[in-house]
Amino acid sequence: MINWSSPFERLRPRMNDIIGDGGILKEVVQPGEGPPVPENASVLIHYSGFLEYSDQPFETTTHLKYPQMMKLGRDVTLAGLELGLLTMKKGEFSRFLLQPQYAYGEMGCPPFIPTAAVVLYEVQILDYLDSGQVDDFITMSLEQQNTVPMSTLLEVVNTLRSFGNRFFNQNRYYNAKDREHRVI
Known part of the structure; x- marks a missing residue:
């Protein structure tokens, strides 16, 4: 058939x-x-x-x-x-x-x-x-960023660092530098 x-x-x-x-x-x-x-x-x-x-x-x-x-x-x-x-x-x-x-x-x-x-x-x-929390943090004013709990701040920093490390490992140094600058 x-x-x-x-x-x-x-x-x-x-x-x-x-x-x-x-x-x-x-x-x-x-x-x-x-x-x-x-x-x-x-x-x-x-x-x-x-x-x-x-x-x-x-x-x-x-x-x-x-x-x-x-x-x-x-x-x-x-x-x-x-x-x-x-x-x-x-x-x-x-x-x-x-x-x-x-x-x-x-x-x-x-x-x-x-x-x-x-x-x-x-x-x-x-x-x-999971970059949603990073997006929310970046859109906050400096005053609002200063009021977030330390645990939230650490999660945002770790996510940004993960992005930076990924870009660095891919030899995309400009992108890595931008992410590390945001971490600081």
């Missing part, structure tokens, strides 16, 4: 509906460890996006030696990808099948993404930092 279904249709039964409307389906290929990525985190990920019937990604970060740290709510532009990242854990590798309303919409993104395209993203969470 010949199976006439499309590659994405064959993938769907192995996937879980993560928001309940069928718009974002997820398959965990390799489980991660620890808690899921928190809102407002900064994530270090490798990802590749595919159109159906295509073996080559239309976008990928897998060729980068040091993938960019992406801030949720700011740097991740696809709603479906951001919602999917919030279900992942450190070290996890998953696939997400995104319907157009959670990806590139009805218009697509010519010439690479056709209209109303369903896309597949393969994502691996290499690491994340």
Whole structure:
């Protein structure tokens, strides 16, 4: 018997509906460890996006030696990808099948993404930092910063130091210097 279904249709039964409307389906290929990525985190990920019937990604970060740290709510532009990242854990590798309303919409993104395209993203969470508290601290006035509990201040400093160390290890010295300056 010949199976006439499309590659994405064959993938769907192995996937879980993560928001309940069928718009974002997820398959965990390799489980991660620890808690899921928190809102407002900064994530270090490798990802590749595919159109159906295509073996080559239309976008990928897998060729980068040091993938960019992406801030949720700011740097991740696809709603479906951001919602999917919030279900992942450190070290996890998953696939997400995104319907157009959670990806590139009805218009697509010519010439690479056709209209109303369903896309597949393969994502691996290499690491994340819970940077929401840092963001909140930085937006405070100096007077407000001086009133935060010492435990909060230490968490902010440790997160900023982690960013600085990561940039230093990637030979991104300007970024490392900026983070260490904020620590001081």
